Amino acid sequence: MKTLVVGAAIVDQMMMIDRLPLSGEDIPCRETKTVIGGCAFNVASTMRNIGASHDLCVPVGTGMYAELIQKGLKENGYPVLLHTDAMDNGYCLSLVENTGERTFITVVGAEGHFEKEWLDRIDLSEYGQIYLAGYQVAGASGQILADWLRDSKTSARVFFAPGPVITTISSKIMNELLSLHPILHINEKEAKDFTQNEHIETALHILYERTGAPVIVTLGSKGTAYFDGSGTKIIPSEPARVVDTVGAGDSHIGAVMSGLALGKSLEESIAVANRVAGAIVATQGPTMTKEDFDRKQIICFTA
Numbered sequence: 001m002k003t004l005v006v007g008a009a010i011v012d013q014m015m016m017i018d019r020l021p022l023s024g025e026d027i028p029c030r031e032t033k034t035v036i037g038g039c040a041f042n043v044a045s046t047m048r049n050i051g052a053s054h055d056l057c058v059p060v061g062t063g064m065y066a067e068l069i070q071k072g073l074k075e076n077g078y079p080v081l082l083h084t085d086a087m088d089n090g091y092c093l094s095l096v097e098n099t100g101e102r103t104f105i106t107v108v109g110a111e112g113h114f115e116k117e118w119l120d121r122i123d124l125s126e127y128g129q130i131y132l133a134g135y136q137v138a139g140a141s142g143q144i145l146a147d148w149l150r151d152s153k154t155s156a157r158v159f160f161a162p163g164p165v166i167t168t169i170s171s172k173i174m175n176e177l178l179s180l181h182p183i184l185h186i187n188e189k190e191a192k193d194f195t196q197n198e199h200i201e202t203a204l205h206i207l208y209e210r211t212g213a214p215v216i217v218t219l220g221s222k223g224t225a226y227f228d229g230s231g232t233k234i235i236p237s238e239p240a241r242v243v244d245t246v247g248a249g250d251s252h253i254g255a256v257m258s259g260l261a262l263g264k265s266l267e268e269s270i271a272v273a274n275r276v277a278g279a280i281v282a283t284q285g286p287t288m289t290k291e292d293f294d295r296k297q298i299i300c301f302t303a
Contacts, residue, residue: 001053001128001129001263002054002127002128002129003047003052003127003128003129003257004054004057004124004126004127004129004131005040005043005054005056006040006058006130006131007038007039007040007041007058007133007136008038008039008040008041008090008112008133008136009037009038009072009111010036010037010038010089010090010106010109010111011034011035011069011089011090012034012035012036012037012038012091012092012094012285012286013033013034013092014032014035014094014244014284015031015093015094015096016029016031016033016096016098016244016284017029017030017095017096018097019097019098020095033284033285034068035285035286036068036069036072036073036287037092037094037287038092038133039133039134039135040056040058040131040133041056041058041072041073042247042250042251042286042287043133043250043251043253043254045254046250046255046258046287047254049293049294050276050300051258052258052261052262055081055126055127056081057082057122058073058081059082059084059089059113059114059118060073060080060084061083061085061087061109061110061111062084062087062088063089063109064088065109066088066089066109082114082118084113084115086110086113087109088109088110089109090106090108090109090110090111091106091107091109092105093106096246099242100242100244100245100281101245102244102245104164108139112136112139112140113140113141114136114141114144116147116148119144120148124152124156127154127156128157128261129157129158129159129261130156130157130158130159131159131161131257132145132149132158132160132177133161133163137169138162138165138169142169142170143173146173146176146177149180150176157183157260158181158183159182159256159257160177160178161184161185161186161249161250162186162194163186163249164190166186166194167193167194181211182213183211183213183215184207184214185216185249185252185253185256186215186216186217186218187217187218187219187220188217188218188219188220194207195207200219200225201227201232204217204225204232207227208228208229214226214227214228214229215227216256216270218248219237221237221240222234222236223235223236223274224237224252224274226267226270228266233267235270235271235274236274237275237278238274238275238278240278240282241281241282244281244285246285247286247287248277248280248281249277251276251277251279251280251286251287252273252276253273254273255269255272255276255277255300256269257269258272258300259272259273268301272298272299272300275298279293
């Protein structure tokens, strides 16, 4: 089963710091790193490492950042499916504290401006799964993407990962997307913020009532909870040394989709996703090369 990964590739400018500065304060940076990231790129990277068939659908603009992204896509074997001369791509300043927690400051570029004509050229009959990132529906492209999925009447299973912008997506667009019965993938804070409920089990039920499809909530070191209509289950995680948490959620949903595409159960897929996310948080940056992934000997899916 082939997956279409829709979202962004952006330049991640990572700064490793002891803690976030106070207003007006000046603090030193221990280390900097510039990498290609973005939710969709990170998801696709995990799917590539696992060996699940997919296409990466991200806008690439024209300019300094777009050149870096195009180079990164080429190095990883991805063609540019969407191109615009109208603007450069954006970038993200990722502030990573010594606890591994990350804070983002994002400058939006071409990746935040999908065009209807681009999407109309995609033959969705090729895909059994579609991934959609939240950043793209929180901004100018939200209605375009929601209309596209609704009007396509695709039979593909939709996975929606709203991310930290979940509470900024307009209620109209969110209602339209949830009515497509997507498998929702969010973290504990996002679940509590969106449902306004501090109890994860209750939040899972609330979200399931909105989607009618399995809801997956990552719980960090506590594992992953999911509700599929028959009951709440928690799949535990193995202990991991946290370097930074950038890309952890993306790698998790990438592994879940890979497992389902390869015919595994949701529970099996989540168990592997927990291991993959554990390997990512122990790695500096949002992705791993195939060589690093293989070297870590992550137990993935067996025939």
